[in-house]
Amino acid sequence: MIEITVxxxxxxxxxxxxxxxxxxxxxxxxxxxxxxxxxxxxxxxAFLRKFDVSGAFGESGLLYDLEGSFTQRVMLxxxxxxxxxxxxxxxxxxxxxxxxxxxxxxxxxxxxLPELNVKGASLAxxxxxxxxxxxxxxxxxxxxxxxxxxxxxxxxxxxxMLPSRRDLEDGEAAVARARAIAGGTNFARDLGNEPGNVCxxxxxxxxxxxxxxxxxxxxVMDKAAIxxxxxxxxxxxxxxxxKEPRFIVLEYQGGAKDAAPVALVGKGLTFDAGGISIKPxxxxxxxxxxxxxAAAVLGIFKAAIEMDLAQNLLGVIASTENLLGAAAYKPGDxxxxxxxxxxxxLNTDAEGRIILSDALAYAAEKKPAEIIDFATLxxxxxxxxxxxxxxxxxxxxxxxxxxxxxxxxxxxxxxxxPMYDEYQxxxxxxxxxxxxxxxxxxxxxxxxxxxxxxxxxxxxxxxDIAGTAWNMKGTDISPIxxxxxxxxLVTQYLLSxx
Ligand code: BES
Ligand code: MN
Ligand code: ZN
Numbered sequence: 128m129i130e131i132t133v134x135x136x137x138x139x140x141x142x143x144x145x146x147x148x149x150x151x152x153x154x155x156x157x158x159x160x161x162x163x164x165x166x167x168x169x170x171x172x173a174f175l176r177k178f179d180v181s182g183a184f185g186e187s188g189l190l191y192d193l194e195g196s197f198t199q200r201v202m203l204x205x206x207x208x209x210x211x212x213x214x215x216x217x218x219x220x221x222x223x224x225x226x227x228x229x230x231x232x233x234x235x236x237x238x239x240l241p242e243l244n245v246k247g248a249s250l251a252x253x254x255x256x257x258x259x260x261x262x263x264x265x266x267x268x269x270x271x272x273x274x275x276x277x278x279x280x281x282x283x284x285x286x287x288m289l290p291s292r293r294d295l296e297d298g299e300a301a302v303a304r305a306r307a308i309a310g311g312t313n314f315a316r317d318l319g320n321e322p323g324n325v326c327x328x329x330x331x332x333x334x335x336x337x338x339x340x341x342x343x344x345x346x347v348m349d350k351a352a353i354x355x356x357x358x359x360x361x362x363x364x365x366x367x368x369x370k371e372p373r374f375i376v377l378e379y380q381g382g383a384k385d386a387a388p389v390a391l392v393g394k395g396l397t398f399d400a401g402g403i404s405i406k407p408x409x410x411x412x413x414x415x416x417x418x419x420x421a422a423a424v425l426g427i428f429k430a431a432i433e434m435d436l437a438q439n440l441l442g443v444i445a446s447t448e449n450l451l452g453a454a455a456y457k458p459g460d461x462x463x464x465x466x467x468x469x470x471x472x473l474n475t476d477a478e479g480r481i482i483l484s485d486a487l488a489y490a491a492e493k494k495p496a497e498i499i500d501f502a503t504l505x506x507x508x509x510x511x512x513x514x515x516x517x518x519x520x521x522x523x524x525x526x527x528x529x530x531x532x533x534x535x536x537x538x539x540x541x542x543x544x545p546m547y548d549e550y551q552x553x554x555x556x557x558x559x560x561x562x563x564x565x566x567x568x569x570x571x572x573x574x575x576x577x578x579x580x581x582x583x584x585x586x587x588x589x590x591d592i593a594g595t596a597w598n599m600k601g602t603d604i605s606p607i608x609x610x611x612x613x614x615x616l617v618t619q620y621l622l623s624x625x
Pocket of ligand 1: 399401474477478503504505507509563564570593
């Protein structure tokens with residue numbers, strides 16, 4: 128990740144390769160832009176009069192070699208209607224500016240974006256959003272492309288400009304928070320983007336162990352240890368795979384010694400072919416992303432460590448592939464899970480809830496203050512919410528409320544679906560305690576009903592990230608591939624907790 132620092136000072140005085148200034152709708156400059164306009168005489172006004180830029184959100188124009196300023200170029204980036212700006216607008220704008228400049232000749236650049244007014248946001252919030260936008264927007268995953276792009280002078284550093292020297296301390300703290308959060312998000316993206324032949328259950332275990340820290344304890348159980356512990360639901364899904372499963376436990380001690388932790392539970396399917404109930408071939412490759420719940424958990428731990436989060440966390444990840452083979456589990460099989468609840472398998476492709484049953488039951492046993500789980504659980508959630516919000520379902524009213532607020536703040540959004548008692552009937556089994564599919568209706572909700580049987584009375588929130596964990600189009604702050612969904616959301620939630 129490139130270097131980001133903060134500073135205060137006039138735009139005309141900066142010796143950077145580029146100065147980025149916002150331009151509001153109607154070609155209206157903000158304070159620093161007006162200062163620069165005065166310092167450089169008529170050129171900025173003439174440029175604006177040429178209508179090359181309108182101030183519409185996201186469009187940009189460049190001016191070179193302005194007399195009266197020391198910078199090589201000025202980028203005016205359209206910010207639109209100031210009344211409509213949110214923190215996410217700032218993330219998008221700083222990402223767009225950074226991406227555009229990253230393709231050109233500039234190396235060291237200054238951003239005057241925190242000057243924009245965002246309703247309800249502090250300066251620190253704005254600086255954090257601008258820094259996140261840079262780091263998230265510049266993320267790429269090109270380690271497997273052997274021909275590197277030539278004649279590109281990538282950005283070296285971004286300076287985020289503050290109104291006054293008095294703001295430097297707050298600004299630095301905000302950048303540090305952004306570094307932890309973007310670092311955790313980009314780590315989760317990396318794990319998602321790694322192909323299934325590299326990112327195996329064993330690899331996820333190694334990645335967890337590599338998060339070394341004084342206050343973090345990581346335990347990775349191999350197949351023998353999983354058998355001994357009795358995680359038989361995880362073992363059932365693993366039967367069709369030649370690769371061993373892993374059960375990963377992370378304990379982060381940032382709070383009081385005896386304070387109950389927040390448990391973060393992740394689905395770590397490193398490839399989901401559907402099993403005997405095999406998926407169609409089209410887009411099956413995308414099922415390498417079926418471990419993005421696990422990636423979110425690891426990304427949040429990485430961020431928590433880096434920001435010295437003053438809370439206790441318990442991480443639990445169940446990881447395996449779901450493949451077909453002579454030993455694979457079958458429709459009709461009955462599994463006795465770790466908790467003792469018996470599960471009738473009607474569709475081997477509804478494997479996520481099966482492995483999560485053991486992970487959730489284990490987490491609940493540790494009596495955490497609350498449980499949040501992350502899973503690319505249902506195609507139905509993609510149909511319901513698309514890629515704009517993760518599905519939120521659960522019994523913990525306080526944690527759900529906190530997650531909704533954090534979702535609005537971070538634009539790593541959630542939308543709640545109901546879990547009325549009546550839905551539970553859809554997973555009644557004729558021969559076991561529950562069955563692993565609830566029919567075509569309300570597929571996201573019945574999957575959550577299944578999970579609810581394993582969390583006891585611990586306040587619980589389930590995040591279905593099937594539609595948000597990766598994208599095949601790219602967004603303003605994420606390229607094609609893993610998005611790191613859940614990391615910004617839950618780190619913000621943890622920061623806001625009591
Ligand atoms: N990993 C999939 C869910 C998924 C599908 C995520 C498409 C993202 C895009 C999950 O294991 C699955 O296959 N779920 C089934 C459940 C069904 C068989 C009850 C589904 O959603 O089709
Ligand atoms: Mn599946
Ligand atoms: Zn799956």
